[in-house]
Amino acid sequence: MTEQKPLLEARRVFKGFFGNPVLKGVDIALHPGRVHALLGENGAGKSTLINLLSGALQPDSGTISVDGKPVGRFSPAGARAAGIAVVQQELSLTADLSIAENIGLGAFPRRFGLIDYRALHRGVRDVCDMVGLTEPLDMPVADLALGRRQMVEIAKALFRKPRVLILDEPTSSLSAHEAGILARLIGTLRDRGTALLYISHRLNEVQALCAHVTVLKDGGVTADQSLAGIDGEGLVRLMVGRETGDLFPPRPAANPGATRISVENFSAGLVRDIGFSARAGEIVGIGGLVGQGQEDLLLGLYGAIPAKASKAEVSGKGALPAHVGEANAAGIVYVPADRKHEGLVLPHSIASNLILPSLGRLARGGFRDRGAEAGLIADLARRLTIKGDVARAVQALSGGNQQKVALAKWLPLDPSVLLLNDPTRGVDIETKREIYLMLRAFAAEGRLVILASSDTPELVHLCDRVVVLREGRVAASLSGAAISEEAIVGAAMGINTQGAAA
Amino acid sequence: MNAVKSLFRNPPLLTFLLVALVWLVASLTLRGFGAYGHLRYLLELAAVIGIAAAGQTLVILMGGIDLSVGAVITVTAILLPLISPAWDPTGLIGIVLALSIATGIGFLNGAGAAYLRVPPIIMTLAMATFLQGLLVIVAGGSAVTVSNPAVILLGQARPLGIPAGVILWLAVSAVVLLLIHRMPIGARFLALGANPLAARLSGVSVTRNTLILYALSGFFAGLAGILVLGMNRQGYVGIGDPYLLTSIAAVVLGGTSILGGRGTYAGTIPGAILLVTTTALITVVNASPGWRSIMFGTLILALLLISGREARR
Numbered sequence: 090m091t092e093q094k095p096l097l098e099a100r101r102v103f104k105g106f107f108g109n110p111v112l113k114g115v116d117i118a119l120h121p122g123r124v125h126a127l128l129g130e131n132g133a134g135k136s137t138l139i140n141l142l143s144g145a146l147q148p149d150s151g152t153i154s155v156d157g158k159p160v161g162r163f164s165p166a167g168a169r170a171a172g173i174a175v176v177q178q179e180l181s182l183t184a185d186l187s188i189a190e191n192i193g194l195g196a197f198p199r200r201f202g203l204i205d206y207r208a209l210h211r212g213v214r215d216v217c218d219m220v221g222l223t224e225p226l227d228m229p230v231a232d233l234a235l236g237r238r239q240m241v242e243i244a245k246a247l248f249r250k251p252r253v254l255i256l257d258e259p260t261s262s263l264s265a266h267e268a269g270i271l272a273r274l275i276g277t278l279r280d281r282g283t284a285l286l287y288i289s290h291r292l293n294e295v296q297a298l299c300a301h302v303t304v305l306k307d308g309g310v311t312a313d314q315s316l317a318g319i320d321g322e323g324l325v326r327l328m329v330g331r332e333t334g335d336l337f338p339p340r341p342a343a344n345p346g347a348t349r350i351s352v353e354n355f356s357a358g359l360v361r362d363i364g365f366s367a368r369a370g371e372i373v374g375i376g377g378l379v380g381q382g383q384e385d386l387l388l389g390l391y392g393a394i395p396a397k398a399s400k401a402e403v404s405g406k407g408a409l410p411a412h413v414g415e416a417n418a419a420g421i422v423y424v425p426a427d428r429k430h431e432g433l434v435l436p437h438s439i440a441s442n443l444i445l446p447s448l449g450r451l452a453r454g455g456f457r458d459r460g461a462e463a464g465l466i467a468d469l470a471r472r473l474t475i476k477g478d479v480a481r482a483v484q485a486l487s488g489g490n491q492q493k494v495a496l497a498k499w500l501p502l503d504p505s506v507l508l509l510n511d512p513t514r515g516v517d518i519e520t521k522r523e524i525y526l527m528l529r530a531f532a533a534e535g536r537l538v539i540l541a542s543s544d545t546p547e548l549v550h551l552c553d554r555v556v557v558l559r560e561g562r563v564a565a566s567l568s569g570a571a572i573s574e575e576a577i578v579g580a581a582m583g584i585n586t587q588g589a590a591a
Numbered sequence: 592m593n594a595v596k597s598l599f600r601n602p603p604l605l606t607f608l609l610v611a612l613v614w615l616v617a618s619l620t621l622r623g624f625g626a627y628g629h630l631r632y633l634l635e636l637a638a639v640i641g642i643a644a645a646g647q648t649l650v651i652l653m654g655g656i657d658l659s660v661g662a663v664i665t666v667t668a669i670l671l672p673l674i675s676p677a678w679d680p681t682g683l684i685g686i687v688l689a690l691s692i693a694t695g696i697g698f699l700n701g702a703g704a705a706y707l708r709v710p711p712i713i714m715t716l717a718m719a720t721f722l723q724g725l726l727v728i729v730a731g732g733s734a735v736t737v738s739n740p741a742v743i744l745l746g747q748a749r750p751l752g753i754p755a756g757v758i759l760w761l762a763v764s765a766v767v768l769l770l771i772h773r774m775p776i777g778a779r780f781l782a783l784g785a786n787p788l789a790a791r792l793s794g795v796s797v798t799r800n801t802l803i804l805y806a807l808s809g810f811f812a813g814l815a816g817i818l819v820l821g822m823n824r825q826g827y828v829g830i831g832d833p834y835l836l837t838s839i840a841a842v843v844l845g846g847t848s849i850l851g852g853r854g855t856y857a858g859t860i861p862g863a864i865l866l867v868t869t870t871a872l873i874t875v876v877n878a879s880p881g882w883r884s885i886m887f888g889t890l891i892l893a894l895l896l897i898s899g900r901e902a903r904r
Contacts, residue, residue, distance in 0.1 A: 413793075413796075421794060430786070431789050433789055434785045434789050434852070435785070436785050437852070445778065445790070449775050452775045496689065532645070
């Protein structure tokens with residue numbers, strides 16, 4: 090389209106950490122008015138490249154140029170001054186500050202040396218409207234759901250009127266509705282001449298939004314080309330050099346076993362008075378816009394938050410688990426969405442994390458049996474292909490491998506019910522595939538898998554049944570051929586409520 | 592180079608080497624410092640701090656803090672002579688009673704933190720204040736002399752030339768190290784300290800472990816109180832006060848993160864010895880006690896900067 094000179098360009102950049110080369114001579118050029126996709130599996134070097142482009146890190150060699158002029162030492166402040174803004178995948182908001190304060194942070198309008206809140210709110214209003222934030226501007230960010238926080242993060246970047254906007258997996262925590270707002274926003278910015286860099290694991294988004302793609306693999310560029318005429322299959326081939334046909338495992342004929350969970354008038358957190366039941370051997374999807382009670386449904390069944398039901402039958406017991414220990418004892422396990430804060434003890438080793446739920450069972454005479462523990466850890470690492478030394482801190486792992494640890498630690502309990510909250514968020518495509526295969530295998534072994542997901546294709550192609558929640562109630566319960574993206578999204582938005590029975 | 596790096600990443604060893612260095616230099620330069628009797632005396636003093644800091648280490652590992660350690664030491668030291676029954680020739684019953692009270696106080700701390708959700712720093716501070724008030728009413732201003740034979744034995748006996756208090760400390764160290772590194776509960780404490788939410792969702796009971804932990808802290812503080820009483824032969828209001836901050840300082844000097852989740856009692860042991868050694872040095876060179884506090888502060892910061900920064904990488 091535009092053959093102007095690039096706004097921001099990296100040429101032959103090298104970067105290594107502690108002797109490990111991460112980027113090996115990467116070129117990328119961001120042009121005004123173009124949405125540029127950056128693809129690559131976890132660990133391919135995407136985050137490092139973003140950090141170089143935004144001044145957070147310095148390249149070991151190679152040049153970064155703005156408007157065609159090489160910049161010497163590129164600092165975050167320098168990058169900001171050059172009009173480069175990044176929406177980070179790790180949310181960088183301060184929970185206790187308000188929406189407006191977070192957006193304006195570092196650039197507060199002042200009056201007599203004090204923050205002029207009226208001017209701040211006026212200035213911030215525009216960008217909030219652009220991203221569809223209708224919450225009061227003085228609301229603390231802590232009170233927002235994850236997806237809304239991501240929108241604040243985007244508004245914060247827009248507030249600086251960037252010429253280059255880098256979006257690092259912006260939609261991983263967004264609902265379909267919010268993702269739609271973002272897609273329109275990206276179109277607007279592009280038409281205004283902003284250069285955009287878009288990182289995402291969701292290939293349909295990349296296809297819909299982006300005009301050009303750079304693919305990173307092991308720190309090198311394997312593709313740098315226009316996206317015109319490339320379909321989803323082609324994109325995946327570019328990324329992994331393999332067809333996607335088998336991203337989702339085949340769904341066997343429905344053959345559900347005994348009822349494992351059955352609750353009536355179940356309430357927990359946002360969930361109010363719903364009926365829900367699921368049987369052994371099923372994968373049941375929980376869909377809906379972000380924050381409609383999906384997480385509370387799982388946590389309530391897990392005994393992690395207070396829950397009540399007029400009648401409950403959970404894993405052979407006639408009552409809801411009173412606490413997590415009771416749930417674990419009954420064979421119910423939970424994999425949280427926020428693996429860094431809820432799923433893993435980040436500073437501890439892979440081994441410590443894997444062994445945590447099994448400590449009591451493996452102990453002999455009150456003492457830990459190191460031999461048995463090491464055997465179990467090695468076995469789990471092998472079964473989930475967790476690579477490398479298990480004595481490393483789990484925070485050193487990529488998102489995909491962290492998720493594998495968060496899941497693997499439960500396997501020794503031989504769980505009969507697996508509750509998973511968005512297990513593939515921010516996970517690379519290869520690991521996604523592994524997780525899908527694993528979940529399908531669990532179901533085939535007669536386990537019940539309940540999967541809350543913000544990824545609609547996942548619900549459609551993986552699940553045997555899908556329950557869509559809206560405002561804490563069941564908006565639709567779909568099975569078989571009735572499961573479609575349209576039906577799920579429609580029910581989530583409250584457009585049609587076909588089959589609203591539990 | 593690598594050896595130096597791994598040393599900096601091993602705070603217990605770092606603290607231990609620092610102690611050895613100070614002892615070596617002081618013995619060579621100061622007359623009488625290196626005498627066996629003097630070093631033995633230092634260890635005896637360190638034993639009280641070390642035992643009090645055993646519970647503190649556990650609590651800090653789990654991300655809490657126990658500000659009632661000093662008060663519990665005082666309570667034990669004052670109550671034990673009063674509650675030891677005269678008809679018990681061994682004195683063991685009095686010890687069991689006193690330890691039960693100390694453990695009970697710790698348990699109450701845990702209950703406040705676990706059930707009432709009072710932040711540990713507030714809960715234990717309130718407990719300490721409450722106990723101090725109670726003691727003034729019960730004991731008044733006068734000191735209580737101990738006649739319990741078991742306590743006196745603990746404070747004064749030297750089997751094979753080793754003070755009984757040091758032997759007690761060795762036993763405590765063995766138990767605590769086993770607890771942290773060889774028992775499931777130790778791994779649970781560490782997980783709770785590093786990420787309470789993830790630990791809870793992994794099936795680790797916050798309530799149960801909090802109760803156990805603060806009860807243990809009360810128990811070890813009580814044990815330290817009995818030892819102090821035996822060494823002094825007298826209990827009085829304020830006898831435990833010096834051990835509150837020193838117990839925390841010993842933990843931090845040993846490289847345990849004050850935020851929880853990382854550390855070991857193996858560091859607290861040399862930490863406690865380092866504290867009494869600095870005190871002794873100040874006394875020997877006849878400097879103002881003000882220097883003691885200044886050195887404590889400097890040491891804590893310096894060790895934290897050396898080891899903490901490296902470990903964060």
